[in-house]
Structure formats: C-alpha cells, structure tokens
Amino acid sequence: MNAKQIARVIATTCQALNSLDLLFTYNNPCVVSLEGCDRVSWPAKIPDSTKAPSFGTLEQYLEWVRNGEFTCLLFDYSLIRASYECVGNTVVGHNLLYWPCPVGFLVEVSCLRDLREGIEMCIDSPRQAHGVVSLTMRTPMRFDFDPDRESDDHPLVHLHTQFDDTRMSVQRAMDFPSFIKKVIRTFYRNKWASHPEIGCLHEQSIDHKEIQFDPPQHVFQVSWG
Amino acid sequence: MNQQPNLEIIHGSSRHNPIVLKGITGALQQAKIMGAFYIGYPVIASSDSSLTVDALLVSQTPGLVAFHLFEAGQNYRDYQDRLYYILEANLKKYESLRSGRSLSVPINIVSIFPEGDVPADADEQYPAASINSLADVLRNAKGVVDETLYRKLSAAIQRVTTIKPTKKRANVAKPDSKGAILREIEKEIANLDWWQKAAAIETPDGLQRIRGLAGSGKTVVLALKAAYLYTQHPDWKIAVTFHTRSLYQQFKDLIERFTLEHMGDKPDWQQIHIVHSWGSPSENGIYSIACNAINLLPINYLTAKSRYGARRAFVGVCNELAAAVKGKQLDLYDAMLIDEAQDLPPSFFQIVDALTKQPKRIIWAYDELQNLSETSMAALPDLFGREIMLTNAPDAPRQDIILPVCYRNTPWALTLAHALGFGLFRKPDIVQHFDEPSMWLDIGYMKESGELQAGKLVTLSRARDSYPPFFKKLLSPTDAVASYTFMSCEEQYVWIAEEIKRNIEQDELDPDDVMVVLPDPISQKSEYFGLRRHLESHGIPSNLAGITNDRDTFIEPGAVTISGIYRAKGNEAPMVYIANADHCAIGHELIRLRNILFTGITRSRAWVRLCGVGEQMAMLQQEIDQVVSNNFRLTFTVPTPIQLKTIRQINRDRTTQEKDQIKKAQKDINEIIELIRQDVISIDAMPQLQNLIKEAQRRNEEQ
Numbered sequence: 001m002n003a004k005q006i007a008r009v010i011a012t013t014c015q016a017l018n019s020l021d022l023l024f025t026y027n028n029p030c031v032v033s034l035e036g037c038d039r040v041s042w043p044a045k046i047p048d049s050t051k052a053p054s055f056g057t058l059e060q061y062l063e064w065v066r067n068g069e070f071t072c073l074l075f076d077y078s079l080i081r082a083s084y085e086c087v088g089n090t091v092v093g094h095n096l097l098y099w100p101c102p103v104g105f106l107v108e109v110s111c112l113r114d115l116r117e118g119i120e121m122c123i124d125s126p127r128q129a130h131g132v133v134s135l136t137m138r139t140p141m142r143f144d145f146d147p148d149r150e151s152d153d154h155p156l157v158h159l160h161t162q163f164d165d166t167r168m169s170v171q172r173a174m175d176f177p178s179f180i181k182k183v184i185r186t187f188y189r190n191k192w193a194s195h196p197e198i199g200c201l202h203e204q205s206i207d208h209k210e211i212q213f214d215p216p217q218h219v220f221q222v223s224w225g
Numbered sequence: 226m227n228q229q230p231n232l233e234i235i236h237g238s239s240r241h242n243p244i245v246l247k248g249i250t251g252a253l254q255q256a257k258i259m260g261a262f263y264i265g266y267p268v269i270a271s272s273d274s275s276l277t278v279d280a281l282l283v284s285q286t287p288g289l290v291a292f293h294l295f296e297a298g299q300n301y302r303d304y305q306d307r308l309y310y311i312l313e314a315n316l317k318k319y320e321s322l323r324s325g326r327s328l329s330v331p332i333n334i335v336s337i338f339p340e341g342d343v344p345a346d347a348d349e350q351y352p353a354a355s356i357n358s359l360a361d362v363l364r365n366a367k368g369v370v371d372e373t374l375y376r377k378l379s380a381a382i383q384r385v386t387t388i389k390p391t392k393k394r395a396n397v398a399k400p401d402s403k404g405a406i407l408r409e410i411e412k413e414i415a416n417l418d419w420w421q422k423a424a425a426i427e428t429p430d431g432l433q434r435i436r437g438l439a440g441s442g443k444t445v446v447l448a449l450k451a452a453y454l455y456t457q458h459p460d461w462k463i464a465v466t467f468h469t470r471s472l473y474q475q476f477k478d479l480i481e482r483f484t485l486e487h488m489g490d491k492p493d494w495q496q497i498h499i500v501h502s503w504g505s506p507s508e509n510g511i512y513s514i515a516c517n518a519i520n521l522l523p524i525n526y527l528t529a530k531s532r533y534g535a536r537r538a539f540v541g542v543c544n545e546l547a548a549a550v551k552g553k554q555l556d557l558y559d560a561m562l563i564d565e566a567q568d569l570p571p572s573f574f575q576i577v578d579a580l581t582k583q584p585k586r587i588i589w590a591y592d593e594l595q596n597l598s599e600t601s602m603a604a605l606p607d608l609f610g611r612e613i614m615l616t617n618a619p620d621a622p623r624q625d626i627i628l629p630v631c632y633r634n635t636p637w638a639l640t641l642a643h644a645l646g647f648g649l650f651r652k653p654d655i656v657q658h659f660d661e662p663s664m665w666l667d668i669g670y671m672k673e674s675g676e677l678q679a680g681k682l683v684t685l686s687r688a689r690d691s692y693p694p695f696f697k698k699l700l701s702p703t704d705a706v707a708s709y710t711f712m713s714c715e716e717q718y719v720w721i722a723e724e725i726k727r728n729i730e731q732d733e734l735d736p737d738d739v740m741v742v743l744p745d746p747i748s749q750k751s752e753y754f755g756l757r758r759h760l761e762s763h764g765i766p767s768n769l770a771g772i773t774n775d776r777d778t779f780i781e782p783g784a785v786t787i788s789g790i791y792r793a794k795g796n797e798a799p800m801v802y803i804a805n806a807d808h809c810a811i812g813h814e815l816i817r818l819r820n821i822l823f824t825g826i827t828r829s830r831a832w833v834r835l836c837g838v839g840e841q842m843a844m845l846q847q848e849i850d851q852v853v854s855n856n857f858r859l860t861f862t863v864p865t866p867i868q869l870k871t872i873r874q875i876n877r878d879r880t881t882q883e884k885d886q887i888k889k890a891q892k893d894i895n896e897i898i899e900l901i902r903q904d905v906i907s908i909d910a911m912p913q914l915q916n917l918i919k920e921a922q923r924r925n926e927e928q
Contacts, residue, residue, distance in 0.1 A: 011761075018754055025772065028761060107531040111772045117527045125522075132528050 001175075001206055003031045003038035003086040009204055010040065010082055010176045014072050017180065020195050025112075026072035029082070037092055041083035042071045055164035056140050061102050062119040065112060077101035077115055079140075080183070082176050084206075091208040092147060096179045099140035100187070103133045145173040147209050156211055159222050169215035171223035175204040182224075232258055236622035237265030237426040238457045241279060241294045247620050248356035249280060249292060249337060256360045260284025261379065266426050268456045269315050270489030275456060276311055283382050285375045287366035290333040295353075301336040301344065302351045308334055321377040330378050331367035335359070383422045397733045403832070404733025406699045407799050410831060413695040420628050425449035427622040428560075428586065434615055435590040435626045438668055439827045440633020440797070443590035447562045448476050450588065452483030454560055455497055461559035464498045464580070466511045468568040469795030471779040473499060476564075498558075502569055503539060511561075512539075515546055515576045518555045540570040547572035550579040551610075559586065565795055566591035574608045629669055629691060633797055636687035637702040638826055638833050640857045641849065646823030648815065649861045650851040651844075654872055656819045662863050673858060684860040700831060702857060708835040708849045710842045714755065714805070717836050721802050722759035724834070725785060728800055729765065736765060737780050740798035741787045742825040744818075745808045749789040752805060760785060770796075790821045793828050801829035807837035810845040813887055816873070 001009070007029040014026040027042045054060050064070055064079060071082045078100045085093040103122055109115050121129035129135075142160040144167075150156045158167035174182075181201055185192045192198060215221040232254055239246060246264055253262055263281045280292040291312055293304050312332050316322050322330055336353040338344070347353035354362035369375040392411065397404040421442045424435055428450065437443050444467075451465050465476055476499045484492040504510020504523065513523040524532075524542045533541030557580045563569065566589040574589070581587055605613050615624040631639055643649070648656030659665070662677045669691025675683035696705075711717040721741065728734045741756065743749040753769040760767050770779050770788040779796050780786050786798065803825045809818040826833050837845060852859070864872065897914070900906040908914050 015758065025769075028766070107527060108535075110535065113771060114527055114530070117525050121525060121527065128522065128525075128528065132531050 001086075001091070001204060002089050003040045003084065006084050006086065006091075006176070006204075006206075007031050007040045010071060013177050013180055013201060016197070016201060017072065017074075020197060022075050022184070022191060022195070022198075024073040024075055024077055027068060027070065029071065034085070037085045037087045039083065039085050042069060042081065044069060055160065056099075056162070058102055058119055058123050061099060062116065062123070065119070066116055077105075077109065080180070082179070084176075089207055091145070091173060091206045094143070094145040094173060096143040096174060096176070097140060098142075098179075098183045098187075100136070100138035102135065102137050104136050105133055107132055143170060143174060143179065145208065152216070155215065156209070168219065169213070169221045171213045171221075172211055173206060173208050175206050177201040178203045233261045233423070234620070235261065235263045235266065235423045235426050236429075237263060238428050238454060239265035239279065240457075245294060245337065245356070246280065249359065250620060252356055252359040253282065256363065258282070258284050258287070258363075261382070263382075263426065265457065266453075267315075267382065268453065268487040269311050270485075270487055271311050271314075275488040276308070277457060278308065278312070281382070283379055284368075285370070285372065286368040287363040288333055288368040289330055289378060290335055290363065290366055293334060293336040295336050295338045295342075301338075301353060305334040305336060305351055316378075316381060319377070319381045322374075322381055329374060330369055333363075333366040335362055335366075383419055392735070394733075396735075399733060402731070402733040403728065403800070404735075404738075407734070407738065407831060409699055410695060410799075413693060414632055420630060421446050421449075424626045424628060426453060427626070428454060428588070429622040429624050430584040430586065431624065432585060432609075432613060432615060433588040433622075433624050433626065435588065435628065437590070437592070437628030438631045438634075438639070439592050440631045440830075441628035442630075442632055443592075443628060444472065444475060444564055445479060446628065447564050447588065447590055448479035449483050451476075451497060451560075451562055452480045452487060452492070454586075455480075455484060455492055456487045458559065459493070459496065462496060462498070462557060464500060464511065464558045464561045465564070466500055466502050466561070466577075467564040467795075468502050469565060469779075470501055471796060472564060473501065502563075502573060503542075511573070511577065511580070512542060512546060514557065515550060515555065515580055518557060518580070519549060519553065521546065521549060540572070543570050543572035543576060547575040547610075550576055553579055554582075555579045556582045558582065561587050563587070563589040568794075571603045571608050571610070575610050578609050578611075627667065631669060631692055633830050634692075634827050635696045635700055635702075635705040635829075635831065636692045637706045637857050638829050639692075640687055640859065641706050641833075641852050642823045642826035644852045644859055645809075645826070645845070645848060646819050648819055648848070649859055650848040652847075654868075654875075655861070655864060656815050657872065658864050658869055660866075660869070670859075675860075677863065679863050679865040682860065682862050684858050686858045702853070705831065706833055706835075706853070708806075708846055709837075710846050711836065711838050714752075714838055717804060717838055718756045718759045721756060721804060721834075721836060722763055722765070724802070725760065725765060726763040734800055735783070736767075736785045737782050738799045739785045739802070740780075740793065740796070740800070740828060741767075741785065741802045741804055742790060742793050742828060743787065743804055744790050744821045744825060745805060746789050746791060753787050756787065756804065790824055794824055797828050797830050799830045800832045800834075801825070802834045802836060804836050805838065806835045806845060807839060807841035810837070810841040813884075815875075 010029040014023065017023050018026060029040050030043050032039050032041070061079065064081075065073070069081070070079050072080045074080065078098065081095065081097040083095045084091055103118055105114075105118055107114075109118070118129070118133040121133055122135055126135070139162050140160070143157070144160065145157045146154070147156055153167065155167060155169040157170040157173050159170050160166055161168070181198060181203070184198050213223065234250055250262060261283045263278070263283070265277060265279070266281065268275055268277045278291050279294040282290040282292070284290075291308055293301065293308060295301055309332055313328055316330060316332075317328050322328060334352070336347075337359070338353055338355055340355045340357060343353050343355050343358065349365055352362050352365065369378060394404055394408045397408055399405060424446045435443055435446060447465060451463055454461060454463055465480070467473075467476070480497060480499070481491055484490070498509070500514065501508065501510040502512060503526070504513035516523040524545075526538055529538035529542045559582055561577050561581050563577065577587055578585065605615065617623040617625055634642070647658055648654075662679065665677060665685055666672070669688050670685040671688040673684040673686055675681060677683050709720065711720065725739050728739055729736055743752050745752070750769065750772060753772070757767050765785055766783060767785040767787050768781050770786055770792040779788070779792065780798070788796070803822070806822065806825075809822040812818055826835070835845070835849065897906060901908060
C-alpha cells in the first residue's frame, strides 16, 4: 500500500469507530512528502512532532491534546497516534501509539477545554483537582517499525512502554486496523463484545522489509499469531 | 431613531476646567452654530509626541475651529502655530481635502483666556477671546462655504481612525462573485460611523452603558475608548474584559492600531490589560485577578462545573467571590470596559465595582436583544448591588448610549431573525414580545402603518438609517436570505456540503468565510461528524469550534467553522448555514429555542441559509414565507399584557423536574400510540384517552 492508500484506511477506520461512538474526535490523516519518502500522519502543526520528547509525561499528553496532534481521541480520551512512512508501495517505518488517558474525570467532559483544564489542574495544583480529576498515569504504548536504526538494542519492530528507551522486540509491523482491533480487544473488552463490527474492520497487508523475529534471550518480547 | 442635533456636543475626556468648556459650549449654542463640537478630541500624533486638541468645532460657519484653552506660562502664539501645523498635516492626508498641494479647508485657531486676560496683541492671525467675546471673534473665522467640502471634512474628522479589513482577498477575480461583494462590504465597514465615534469618545466620570444590536460596533467602540483613555491618561490602569475568548486578539489588534494612530506609538500593555472575564491557571482573567487581590485561590471551569453545573458555573464562582469582596475596595483599575455584558452575572459587576477606583469609570456594552424576551439586563441596582442612576445631561458625557445602526446583518436577515425569534407568524400564537412595544423603534424599526400599541395591528420595517446603504447596493434579499426544507438529515448534509464547495470554488469565498450553526447543543457532535463526512468527500476541512479544536480558537484559517449555538455567540461569518433549524420550530421552552434561531441568523454578515428537515421545517418555512412575501415587512397584532403573560408561561424555560415529567409523558404517549397501532389498546375502551382528546379539542377552540 502506498501513503495515500494508508491514509484512506486510517480515515475510514476512524469514521467506523466514530459511528460506533468510540471516538471523542479524530483528525483526518494527511500525506506529506519528505526526502525520499511520503509520511502519513495527523495534520502536524509542529514540524517532525511524531515522537515524544518527554515520553509518558502529563505535559506531553497535554501538548498533543492542546495542539490537536493526534489521529484520534478515544471515547475515554485515550490518545491514538498513527504515522507511516512509505517509499512507493513499501512501508519503511511506522509509529503507532496508544496512550490511555492519564487522568480520570469525575465530571462530564464536553469539550477539549474540559480535558485540557483537567490535565492542567493535575499539573498545577493536584490538591485543587481533588474531587474533579484523578491521576491514573497509565503508561503509553508505542509500536515502532524503524529499519534505519536497527541494532541489537534497537529491534526492527519494537514496543516502547514505561520508558522511552525501553524497547521490546515485536514480531511484525502492523497496519492501522490491526492495531486498533488489538487495542480495543485488549483494553476495552466490553466494547469489543458489544460492537462486533470492530472485529470486521478490514485488516490490510502492508509490504515492508523482511522481518526476522529473533529476539535475544531473557527479555520481554511481543508476538501474536 | 436618534437624530443628529444642530450642534452635537461630544464630551471627550478633558483635563480642563469644565466651567470654561461649558462656557464655550453655551456661547456656540447661543450663536446658533450648527455642526459638531468635540471636547478633548481629536488626539493627533506628531513626529515626537501626541497632542490633544482641547476642543474642536466642525461647522460650515464659522468653519473648522480648534480651541486652545490658555494655561498660565504658555506662549499662546507658539501653541497656536503648533496646533495649526499638526492639524494641517493630519488633514492633508485626505485627498478629498486637498487642492493641488494645499489644504482646501481653512483652519481657524482661537485661544480662550479668562475674562479680562485676553492679550492686547491678539489679532486676526492669532485670535484670542474670552467666553463673552468668543462670538465676536468667530465672526472673523474663515468658513467652509462649499457644502460638499464640509461633508468631506466632517467625514475626515469622524474617520480619523480607519479599521483596515483583515483580509486582502487577493484571490477574488470575478467582479460580481460573493468574494468580490464581501471585499466591498469589508471596505465600507472599515469606517467608523458618527454614533460609534461619539460613543467611543464620550466618557463620564462614572458609569456608562452602551447598548446596541449585535453587529452595531460595540467591540470597536470599546477598543477605541480604551485607546482614547490611554492616550489621554497614560498613567491610568485600564482593563478591557469580555466573555468570548476569541475576542482577545480582536481587542488587542484594534487597541494597538488606535493607539498607534493617536499616539504614534504602541500601547504599554502594563497599563492596558485585555483579559477574559474568568481566566485560567495559565492566564489572568478579571475573576482570577480579583481572587489574587484578596489571596483567594481561583476556581477553574471544570471545578466550577462540578459544583454548579455547566450553565451556572461562572455565576457560581462569581457569587462566591462577590460575597468575599463585598465592602472591600481593591482599587486596581482607573477604568474598566466590559464587552458582551449580557453574558455576565450581576455578581461579576460587583467584583468589577470593587476592582475600580473612584469615580468608578465602568463602561459596559451589551446586545439589546441577546435574550429576546428581556428588554434589559438586570436592573441597575441589582447589577452593582447599590442604588445608581444613569443620566444623559445635555452638558455632560452621556451615561447611556444606544448604537442605532446594525453593520453586521443585512436588514433582511435581521427582520427574519426578529420574525422567527419572536415567532410573530407562528400558529396559533406568537412566542414572545417586548413588554414595551415602542422598543421596536429603539432597535431600528419604523412604523409603516397601524398602531404600535397592545392589541393593535401594526406593520414595521427596518428604518432606512438603521443599516448601512451598502447592503442594498451590493446584495439582494433573495440572495441574502434563503431557506430549504429537506426530506432527511443526510439529504440536507449533502446539499450543504455541495453548496459550501460552490461557495469556495465558484463564489470565491474562503473556507473560513463559512460557518455552519448547529442549534441543538445535545446532538451537535454527532451532527458535526455527519456533515463533516460530506465536506471531506469534497476535500473541505472543517472544525467543530471548541470541541475538535482549542477553546481560544473559533475560526481556523482554511477550514469551515461548524459551531454549536453557544460557541457561535459573539462570533460571525459572511456565509452562515443553519443546519437542522427544524429543532427550533416547536417544542417546550420555545422562547429558548427561538432565541437560538435568532442568535444563529444574526451571526451572518452577508448571507444566511436556513436548512431543516421534515414537517417541523415545513412549519418554520411557512413563517419564513410570510416575511418574504410581505417584502420583509412585519405585519402583526401587538400582544396585550395578558396575552404576553400567557405565552411566557407556556413557552418558559422548564425546571429539571418539569423536563423529566415532559420526557416521561412523551415516552408514555409514544408507547400508547404504538399499542393502538398494534391493536393492543382500543381507544373506545379507554376513557382516559377520550378525556385527552376532549382536552386537546377544548384548548384548540380556546386558541
């Protein structure tokens, strides 16, 4: 699949999730031509903002929400960011982030302002946030496919969780519908059960560099059938 | 309508003895001079500083006269020279006032001295007078004989400030496209009118209220007033506040521009504070400033919402704070200017009162009809929690100003907004009306026939001077206002998306010239995504204001703005689509529903398209047709006070308990209908149903 096709798949997947009331909001993906490749991502307002400078912090989550730097926000304000890099029909890299909302709201959130204010309260005055917002601080999970930087400590496909320099070897690169299905099925089992349509989201095969899944011993690794 | 009087006096801020100024005014009035007399205006920037003209007379006879009020130690001749050159240089900027390389308008300068102190060397070149000899001295002044030149001079003096259109619209190529029309409208709106100018300059030592319809220029007036006060009193602390966050940038740009023109320099933002009414942890607001002044931790929106509910969040925190500042004088500001005051609770005014130094220069502007059923906000004593009166004394700055001209809305859109907002042509009854029928005249309507009295038939139309002439020159009623009924929501969204595409591709409008208003706050998000899908299919980006973008942003360049009604308030766009207008056709709480429609229509600066679905839209369409077929004249019977009481009771806002009861009744009736359809219930066998039918018939007959 080329960049435009991937963008279309992301858009239709978001539309499908939205029609099931699983999204708070979403951004249409856009394709940007970079040197030697095309990048599919959310409409980035900050150049090269596909990676988090301070992985997993409230400030980072707030910045992305404030600037609309995401593919979609799930119904519980968990953040999804999907970015692919393609050369022709070949995928040469991806970032797929699922970041569970780091706070829980005890009041109704009706717009992004409420979400932003809740996070700001937790940062500025956690005591004042008591009774309105509570910190949950669940870790983000980011699946990267990064052939350019492949090394022993930097597996071709890997999962960042807890810390930015934690990389668990992952069996294979993922298309967006597969990623979403795994997120919903793993973390939102009730939704998965009540919306069988999610299971029908059409998974796409993406062409990419051959991956030898051969992680070193005694480290966590992620694989699926 | 207000009429411009023979000698209109505009009382600006002056450091001079008011008795002397009153004396000059009296002398001019006694001499039966016609024209405009500005006190403390204009303020003109010179190369190294700014100069306030003590007073300026603009008339045909004795002409343009600048008054210098002599102060001990001054060389009056030097002062007159300086004043002359600054005025000449300023007026020469206007091509219409030049003849070749010279100024075609003679400038007269007169120095005013105390009685008995008029210098003996005063002559025709350097005239000086006392109050008593002023009329004689003015006889020697050089007048402006040519009436056309006089009109141009008046316009130039009023138009010292020009607001440049924010968009250049360089992409407009077709001379008759909507983009080209819009460019013309924006050019025309760039000039302040006489009423706005006077309202901006006149500042009493105390309270001032500025009223006007949406789009009458209240924001511009407040910005100019803030800049004017700053140039006159650079040491004052001035606060400008508002409720719609997107107004911040507008205020900043306007104040900066005005100050630059008047002082030749940018304002010192340490002295002028442009702040939101509330504020947030990261930015100051009037509420948070007052909290800090008494060492109270400000409450943010989310917390307030959890305590008081979304609609009463700000009222709740202001009430708390007002109780805490009661009896305290915080004295942080010399003058405070409040825009959109109709959105702010009385307790906010009490906080402002505590923040403002004596003599309490608090100026507030509000939409006369933001809430259609109320002709005014809270009564003045309730607003400030103390007994006050606003007076318009003939020899003092006005405390109560009405801006009579509506610049934003076409006369056709405004008439339709009033007709639908009041439900004037709704069957069987209208929805709401002013307590005082003469209010129609105050808001720019004129009586064409009949009587504007309770129980009498009357025909009203927009008065010719209540809207700028360019609307009739550039637009037609059929294009300015249109309505469409669709069979389904989907059909409606497809049509709106295609029309917007046409607006962008053929009409030469930008995507951000278009706003779609969604009247139902509950379903707005799902409606937005329904419409967005069709816009995306044409490659048109959009945002749902405040929901899919940040709260401080209303219009994003390059994207169509879709907005719920509450976010749309205080904002405007050239082309406005109201989708699902049928939501406001019938229902309980009809006053609120019709106010939504009024607010939606009055967001439009040129074109408005009312769209809706099904039978309810067809009902609304009938009301619209009555207005259009009557050539935008409103013919109706003015309700009597008893009728008003009844319709207000029927259409009032409901309590939560009442809402629950209504919801339950609706659900039960739907179930009964379904059971009748399934032949489970027989109507004949249920006497309660017979009673219901009888009650409905009785009510119909009564009506």
